[in-house]
Amino acid sequence: MPTARAAEHATRTASVDLQAPLTTLKGVGPAVAERLERLGLRQARDLLFHLPLRFEDRTRLTPLAALRPGQAALFDGRVTHAEVVHRRRRMLVVTLADDRAQILLRFFHFGANQQRRLSPGTRIRAFGEPRGVPGALECVHPEVQTVGNTPPALESHLTPIYPAAEGLSQNLLRRLVAHALPGMQALPDLLPELSRQGLPGLHPALEQLHHPPAQSDTRDAPEPAEPRSPARTRLALEELCAHQLARIQHSRTPRDRRSAPVIRPPGALWQRLRQQLPFKPTGAQERVTAEILADLAQPQPMNRLVQGDVGSGKTLVAVAATLAAVEAGYQVAFMAPTELLARQHGRNLAQWLEPLGVSIAWLGGRQTANERGQLLAELADGQRQVAIGTHALFQEEVRFHRLGLAIIDEQHRFGVHQRMALRDKGNGWMPHQLIMTATPIPRTLAMALYAELASSVIDERPPGRSPVRTALISHERRDEVIERIRAACGAGTQAYWVCPLVEESEQLEAESAEATAERLRAALPELSIGLAHGRMKGRERDAVMEHFRAGGIDLLVATTVIEVGVDVPNASLMIIENAERMGLSQLHQLRGRVGRGNTASACVLLYRPPLGDTARERLEAMRRTNDGFEIAEVDLKLRGPGELLGTRQTGDRSFRVADWARDQDLLDAATRLALQVESDTPRATALIERWLGSATRYATVG
Template sequence: MSRPVGDLPGVGPQVAARLKALGILVETDLLFHRPLRYEDRTRITPMNRVRPDARVQVEGRVMHQEVVQRRRRMLLVTLADDSGQITLRYFRFYPSQLRMFRVGNRIRCFGDVRFGPEGFEMAHPECRVLGAGTDHALPEHLTPVYPVTQGLARATLTGLIDRAVERVENGQLELIDPLVGLNDLMALDQAVLTIHRPGPGENLDALADGYHRAVQRLACEELLAHHLALARLNRARQRQHAVALGPGTALRNSLLERVGFEPTAAQRRVVSEIVDDLVDERPMRRLLQGDVGSGKTLVAASAMLTAVAAGRQAAIVAPTEILAEQHFNTLSGWLEPLGLKLAWLAGKVKGKARRQALEALAGEADIAIGTHALFQAGVRFRDLALIVVDEQHRFGVHQRLSLAAKGSAGERVPHQLVMTATPIPRTLAMTAYAGLEVSVIDELPPGRKPVTTVAISQGRREEIIERLRRALAEGRQAYWVCPLIEESDLLEAQAAESTASELERALPGFSVGLIHGRMKAAEKQDIMARFSAGDIDLLVATTVIEVGVDVPNASLMMIENAERLGLSQLHQLRGRVGRGSAQAACVLIYKPPLGDTARARLETMRETTDGFVIAEKDLELRGPGEVLGTRQTGMLRFRVADLGRDAELLDPVRNLAERLDRGGADIVIERWIGEAEQFVDV
């Protein structure tokens, strides 16, 4: 039995909470936390062999150190070996580092090489002193670098994973492999060891991109777990029923009079499909796909009014407070004048306001709007008949089940509508969301102009900032997005803060705001409110603005390090502009040289604004897939598998599911999804 991570040595309540944010609840989850990349620390590179843009390990003696004051104070260290020397540059340093780099000390460093004023140099490399009692041995395998989350040190996570891998090697942690003899895939324990401790001869590109046999072995089993779980859910649903709702036509017509614009033909068609489901006792399970700006919120409101017209309740849940609060503001403006009562619940709602919200949900509230707080214990509904889940890929299976349970009574369950602005090719949608009917809003409201998209090298940064200055001077607003760096909230926040400071200096006279994931919810809401009101001209942000931000006057989007992002995420970010009448533009700032996949992605973004074309291209490229907007949020359910990359595994997975016995199925579901008892078989 895999131990809860809280029972592992050195894991207290705080570390356990951080691990939970990464989806790591038990010891075996550590084994399936896949590295972002690998570093080769198995060898020392002579200093006369280093090259710019290489990531290498060097070793030598400190010849000189000095603290210099140029544009800013920095520490410069000269390190030399028998072949040459290299400069270590630190823009932030501590007294302990001054002692580390005492002249004569032997130092081993790992980092990126660049060509600087003093020749080859490393900025902020990882270093350690090789003293008399130090282990000088080099590792025998490549060093994995894991995605982390705020408050969790990478060294802590790496140490926990190392111990779990050692226990597998020593036979102390058994990985039961129910697929043995059913396929020709790599053995499970061998796949785990290869992923976490690859030898120097392994194909790093294949490991990082997910095409290595070891990654494919884990991806196959994870896809199998989801296939089995969904099959069980679908069998259980066959005996379920829901409340048959009336058509609610009058209330929906009142909404259309209120919003003051004519729905598109696609919106009307999708609403009709949804209403046809809601008037049936068979529970609706419908996936609504609609590109950014296609009007999914109006469709969701129409669906919820159908429940309200029948005297029932509806709920809409969003993955972030920014998106949830935007829904609340929009729906309040539309629905409160119709006499409806809305209740708002999110993590930041505390004290008296929370008690009032809970009372409203259990009583007179017609519609609930909130974040995952709606899933929590203690939240009770009067009569929940419809659940709308926005950006559903951000929520795990169990979160959706826990909300559905709040509207369940015996075998009666609520209707469910799940929405996504991440277009998914139909074949993948039917696989990923087996048992769901699919509706597509395939047209944008009239008058929307396609966003002009260009890709520009970061070497032209001054030109880009000048273009931004001209746009702001014309009264337009803009975003400057800094994407995730090594999946670290801390590094991401530092990058955004540094960029905001740079742009404030470069753009005097304009107001620059900053928003990132380490800020408190109230701070983020305040910044977004000021940006929406026009008090902030330029918003520097991390990818927290990927979904749900709607500021019509914002017509310029700058995406830094665009080559790091997948097509779907780039498309989502671009969708934040072009929501007003002005011609909008998106500038993809990239760091050359570009790889083939990154170049193809940027070219696709320049050529089309059609989300479904982009989704198909994502599949064709089969890069580190963004088909489902994959990010390590701790809520995404796929840890290793990628539906774009691994599409060809789907047929073998279905074959395996037919050949696997009940005991094997339980093991696979428990290992990858957990709480297998929720997937009731009949």
């Protein structure tokens, strides 16, 4: 006879409909559902494969005297002092103490109720990341819980930190995943042969990755036990197998069923633009442009990946393709991952194309209904030749008269379905597609993962741009760095200060930036200091960026929202705090925000000692070279625990579990597995549907 617990589990399992849309769950209205969809989450089933980035250890308390800077921990104590301080902005400052030590807590966002809860004499439990030096630690906006004489029990499992989007809290994501997990028993294990190879089955793997036990050898790891645990290996192999199956199917699809418009204009518009340019295109730009124009002239759809390091001039190549399509009588859709980057492309394209008589429509998220309606009507009847925007371009209401070319910038930041949805807007034919990325893909991986794409590389920098000098400086010399900023801005240039990445919470990341800006304003009162972070309203953040671009701000304190889309030629100095916590590709992207003018530029990587051997080797690679492809290869060799902080949490939906650098060694096994499964049509179809949805045609850009 089954136990009551087993019966309850069976009831919960039966009650979870994995195919149900997330709007059927409590707390998921239309606005939340839209944010979830940005993460590729549409059904309850999707939550099972939305795996944590890392874990927090709330299974043990750390005495205040044992807290270490930069290491998040759970700690408790009694409030000995609390006051509201009025400086440049109002803040609540709380002193928390135990028998041996104390720590300062700062809150920039607080209400009267929270102020009462943190009154002297109250015992609290907090979780956060201390900063400063031992003996003088502080913590900005820790999570706080009031505890009585009988403290609540500690967590029994590590706490997962999921990839998130603005407006989605970790508590909501954890609750939704907890709702879906009992239903995983309804998922068939489509690759039982992996269990025979010593890997866990599907269900144990999912359980372990969402709720790893609190064990001494895992609690400090960003992932359980090692950079790729057996559970993660199991799921990564299944996902790579599904992608390889889709590629096999795609390669056997007759090409003549997928016709594209033949774009072969005389090239008058491109020649007119070249004559007006104040510079000559590089040899690499000329070569890649010729490759693209040759593709556009074919009746088969172009599917070309253009890789170009930061500042290599990819936009000009895209403009050449755009002018060819427009001159041939077709429209172009130009898609960027953020409104900031889309607006920048809009400015650049308007400057180059409008004098040639090309009409541009910018579709953003903050237009009035009348403005948007007018633009949509003009696109639908062909009055507007180029549409520039974010994910707004692939919404159902956006219709084109004769879409011939889709250009997608920073392709890894879009989901597969999002990128390919533009292909459904071709009115009977398949538009050509040009995919661009400034995130260099290691050559070996490009061959394996992008075999169906033609690939071009822009491997020259435009003349006049000097390499950015990179220095590694210990956090202990922070005052020297501040003086360097004073001198640089005093000489008329501008600077960035990038705050540490706190991927689990945009709120904590924002408050980290706010605290840093506050300290820098106190240290550099003569400078105009701006602030930009992900929790600001888009219009407000864009206004700060525009003010910085116009020269009204000397020093911009920012989170990684400036990773792409900011082009300020006068900015010649960048400081990146806690650089050892960021991925090499992200560091390289951030560094690319300086050195865009003719002024000698520098990037300072501030780190907290002591550095491990791997962390030091990674940062030394940044200091040694400005070559993004060399950096990508180094990242591939050295990637380890805690290094998965690059594009994944900012929207990389190319893969849900697999990682294009970490999992290179699994590609051969996944391909062999796909060839074995291919003949079992129902199983192959189910694998593809599980990982890519029903659209196997999307597989070409994995």
